[in-house]
Amino acid sequence: MNLDPTSTQVAQFRDLIVERLGLQFDETKLGNLARVLALHAGGDSAAFIARLAAAPAPCEALHRLAVDLTVTETYFYRNIEQIRAFAEVALPACWQAREGLPVRVLSAGCASGEEPYTLAITAREAGPLGAGSVEIRAVDANPAMLAKAARARYSAWSLREVSPAMRARWFSGEGELYALNDSVRRSVRFDQRNLAQDDDELWAPGSYDIVFCRNVLMYFSPAQAQAAVARIAGALAPGGYLFMGHAETLRGLSHDFHLCHTHATFYYRRKLYAGQAPLPADFNQPPWNGVQTRPVLFDDPAWVDVIARAAQRIDTLAVAAPRAGAMPSAPAQADLHHALTCLHNEQFEQSLALIDKLPQQHADDPDVLLLKAISLSQSGALATAQNVCHQLLARDELNAGAQYVLALCHEEGGDSGAALAHYRSAAYLDPGFALARLHIGLLERRMGDAEAARRDLAQALILLQHEEASRLLLFGGGFPRSALVGLCRAELAALGAAP
Numbered sequence: 001m002n003l004d005p006t007s008t009q010v011a012q013f014r015d016l017i018v019e020r021l022g023l024q025f026d027e028t029k030l031g032n033l034a035r036v037l038a039l040h041a042g043g044d045s046a047a048f049i050a051r052l053a054a055a056p057a058p059c060e061a062l063h064r065l066a067v068d069l070t071v072t073e074t075y076f077y078r079n080i081e082q083i084r085a086f087a088e089v090a091l092p093a094c095w096q097a098r099e100g101l102p103v104r105v106l107s108a109g110c111a112s113g114e115e116p117y118t119l120a121i122t123a124r125e126a127g128p129l130g131a132g133s134v135e136i137r138a139v140d141a142n143p144a145m146l147a148k149a150a151r152a153r154y155s156a157w158s159l160r161e162v163s164p165a166m167r168a169r170w171f172s173g174e175g176e177l178y179a180l181n182d183s184v185r186r187s188v189r190f191d192q193r194n195l196a197q198d199d200d201e202l203w204a205p206g207s208y209d210i211v212f213c214r215n216v217l218m219y220f221s222p223a224q225a226q227a228a229v230a231r232i233a234g235a236l237a238p239g240g241y242l243f244m245g246h247a248e249t250l251r252g253l254s255h256d257f258h259l260c261h262t263h264a265t266f267y268y269r270r271k272l273y274a275g276q277a278p279l280p281a282d283f284n285q286p287p288w289n290g291v292q293t294r295p296v297l298f299d300d301p302a303w304v305d306v307i308a309r310a311a312q313r314i315d316t317l318a319v320a321a322p323r324a325g326a327m328p329s330a331p332a333q334a335d336l337h338h339a340l341t342c343l344h345n346e347q348f349e350q351s352l353a354l355i356d357k358l359p360q361q362h363a364d365d366p367d368v369l370l371l372k373a374i375s376l377s378q379s380g381a382l383a384t385a386q387n388v389c390h391q392l393l394a395r396d397e398l399n400a401g402a403q404y405v406l407a408l409c410h411e412e413g414g415d416s417g418a419a420l421a422h423y424r425s426a427a428y429l430d431p432g433f434a435l436a437r438l439h440i441g442l443l444e445r446r447m448g449d450a451e452a453a454r455r456d457l458a459q460a461l462i463l464l465q466h467e468e469a470s471r472l473l474l475f476g477g478g479f480p481r482s483a484l485v486g487l488c489r490a491e492l493a494a495l496g497a498a499p
């Protein structure tokens with residue numbers, strides 16, 4: 001009997017774990033996976049893998065594996081901006097929509113309970129309607145975490161973001177630990193459930209008004225994350241809210257949601273089902289007008305006066321037309337290619353004329369719309385460029401490029417506040433978007449927020465060194481990578497930060 005699993009067995013085990021729990025392990029984690037396999041297999045990895053593969057989806061062995069394979073870091077009031085958005089936007093909107101019925105909240109991947117208990121406390125603190133106005137359900141695949149959640153005893157470290165006053169209101173000391181108030185504890189229903197599996201009861205259509213699924217899908221394979229988001233979308237009432245982790249986006253995962261941006265954070269709102277009355281136009285506007293920052297105007301013109309010269313991606317579209325069903329005819333390809341060349345040569349009118357000549361089905365392609373928006377903004381037609389961006393966002397609401405071009409237009413127009421909001425949307429939707437991060441840092445510096453500027457410029461510097469050449473060409477305002485890196489370093493040096 002061989003105690004150490006072979007590399008083939010570890011690979012089989014990895015595939016089974018992606019299939020059963022959604023969790024994806026890259027090459028650097030294989031050593032850990034091999035240790036877990038050896039521990040659970042008790043000396044016969046082949047037999048263990050065969051038993052696991054043959055077992056029904058929820059089985060004891062899988063539950064035990066979840067204890068050792070999941071990342072369970074959490075704490076009360078994690079990402080407090082989202083908790084504020086929950087209290088000040090999502091809850092009031094849902095209370096109104098539910099017309100007196102309790103608002104139904106799901107914490108999916110709740111770990112040891114800090115997240116759903118935070119929501120329960122927040123609802124009590126925020127709500128004029130009392131404890132019965134919210135029903136909170138919390139699920140996780142890890143039984144050890146659920147047992148800890150049921151005990152509701154927490155360390156000071158778990159409460160590190162909780163103010164002393166809140167601590168006094170909702171917890172009582174028990175030796176080294178803090179015991180959560182009993183009525184809050186009882187108000188959350190915990191269940192062992194697997195987000196990577198179909199589950200008719202958990203995902204019954206329209207079951208929830210607000211779902212928190214934070215810092216869970218980042219550990220899933222893309223396919224499993226996409227499937228989990230589709231389940232959440234089906235189970236959310238139309239107009240309901242989804243909160244993900246601050247480093248997680250739905251870009252590339254779903255088209256079922258609108259992006260919301262308030263309280264310096266991002267979250268999503270479930271689109272309406274076909275045939276329903278639309279959401280009010282201002283659904284994404286904060287209801288607390290008084291505290292919105294006013295745009296700041298600067299004498300110094302915006303750094304960016306042009307955006308793009310060329311796009312390898314659009315070039316590819318022009319030459320190879322990779323999108324199924326959108327294969328441009330030979331003349332359309334030639335026109336697109338020509339339009340790109342004109343953009344290269346700063347002949348914006350010619351470029352726009354060529355794009356406008358394209359047959360309708362290609363003219364509506366998101367990449368072509370982006371090329372058009374860039375050409376328009378470069379030619380100074382800012383209002384039309386913004387219209388095209390909105391057209392593009394109507395087709396692909398999570399398009400980071402459209403957010404970026406909108407930001408440039410606002411910056412050109414002197415509205416730094418709006419520009420910053422759109423740059424932040426672009427950087428959130430695409431965390432690797434170096435130029436969006438660079439602009440955020442530059443604007444923050446001009447607005448006098450040196451600490452934030454240092455942080456964002458330092459991040460931009462790292463991202464710029466890895467940014468795809470095609471995106472630098474498209475969005476880099478004609479500046480090569482070396483110039484952008486140099487600018488970033490100079491700005492950091494001026495801020496007293498050693499780049």
Ligand SMILES: C[S@@+](CC[C@H](N)C(=O)[O-])C[C@H]1O[C@@H](n2cnc3c(N)ncnc32)[C@H](O)[C@@H]1O
Pocket residue numbers: 020021022023066070071072073074075078108109110111112115139140141142145193194195196213214215216245
């Ligand atoms: C990092 S914690 C996040 C906790 C909390 N949502 C937060 O943001 O603070 C991730 C949790 O997701 C759970 N999880 C991972 N895969 C899961 C699955 N397939 N089904 C249900 N829960 C899962 C883990 O057990 C873990 O408790």
